[in-house]
Amino acid sequence: MQILKHRTSRFKDNGISTAENNLAVEELLEIYIDDSPYAITMRLPGDDINLAAGFCFTEGIIESSDDVMSIKHCDVVPGERRVLVYLKRKPPAQPGQRKERNEYVSKSSCGVCGKSCADEIYGDIEPVESFHRIPPGDILTLKDLFETRQTVFPLTGATHSASIFDCEQKLLAFSEDIGRHNAFDKAIGVLLREKRTEEAFLAIVSSRLSFEMVQKAGVLGLEILAGLSAPTSMAVSMADRLNITLIGFLRNKSMSIYTHPGRILNS
Numbered sequence: 001m002q003i004l005k006h007r008t009s010r011f012k013d014n015g016i017s018t019a020e021n022n023l024a025v026e027e028l029l030e031i032y033i034d035d036s037p038y039a040i041t042m043r044l045p046g047d048d049i050n051l052a053a054g055f056c057f058t059e060g061i062i063e064s065s066d067d068v069m070s071i072k073h074c075d076v077v078p079g080e081r082r083v084l085v086y087l088k089r090k091p092p093a094q095p096g097q098r099k100e101r102n103e104y105v106s107k108s109s110c111g112v113c114g115k116s117c118a119d120e121i122y123g124d125i126e127p128v129e130s131f132h133r134i135p136p137g138d139i140l141t142l143k144d145l146f147e148t149r150q151t152v153f154p155l156t157g158a159t160h161s162a163s164i165f166d167c168e169q170k171l172l173a174f175s176e177d178i179g180r181h182n183a184f185d186k187a188i189g190v191l192l193r194e195k196r197t198e199e200a201f202l203a204i205v206s207s208r209l210s211f212e213m214v215q216k217a218g219v220l221g222l223e224i225l226a227g228l229s230a231p232t233s234m235a236v237s238m239a240d241r242l243n244i245t246l247i248g249f250l251r252n253k254s255m256s257i258y259t260h261p262g263r264i265l266n267s
Contacts, residue, residue, distance in 0.1 A: 002044055002152055024158035026178050030082040031055060032074070038085075044152065044159060044177045045080070047186045048073065051177075052083040054189030055198075058216040062087065065192050080137055118243055125218040127243040132167050132201060132223060133263050136255065138203070142169060143250050146204045149174045153206070161206045162187040164222075166199045180207035184216050191220075201252060204225065209235045209248055211212040226250045226262060 018207055032038040032054050044076030049071050056062045074082040118187045146163045153159045160180040164173045164187050191197045202224040209231035217225040226247035236258045238248035245260040
């Protein structure tokens, strides 16, 4: 269940009336890795397996689906609120990783809170080497397709969305969640489990373009990351370093290109 009905009181035109509003469901999800608690996030129920897979990938816990033995809901915990991830190998050691990091139980879905040091935040992400061009008009068309896929947001106004396309502008994955990072991880998780991460070319997200969103795009190897809202200074700096074309304020007839505009303007 992703939507709940709720009776509200509405003030409009100097009068008060009763109404029924749709609420996006927000529930806790625990992610366990090899039977040890690793993360807690608040999410829109659904696509939990893809969320856990994408999270492990963008966190650097796994490099591909081949590193995963299984991902499943815990039968002991009711309501599908815990996902168990079992790995075929131990996670790679992160630069500057402290021993107590392995005992860290929960962290925000932002992907940064709870990190133990700066090196662990930046990670070791290589710049994108591939270079493909796409006309700006085609990006606007993909943005329209992206918005037509949203189902929970039109009813609640409370979710974010993420979509991933290949070089031929084919939609590879789409996801919605109350958290922008979760939505992106869910879409990435789809590609990971289908072994199609190398096909990813461009992503459109409904949210602000923060550092963590660019970080996830860099781990996936995206050439273009576009958002409906604005980027932060750190996001622009990292996108520039990773050779990612960063687009903000993606609207019906306009966009702002912050880094590596050659993929768009020279098409």
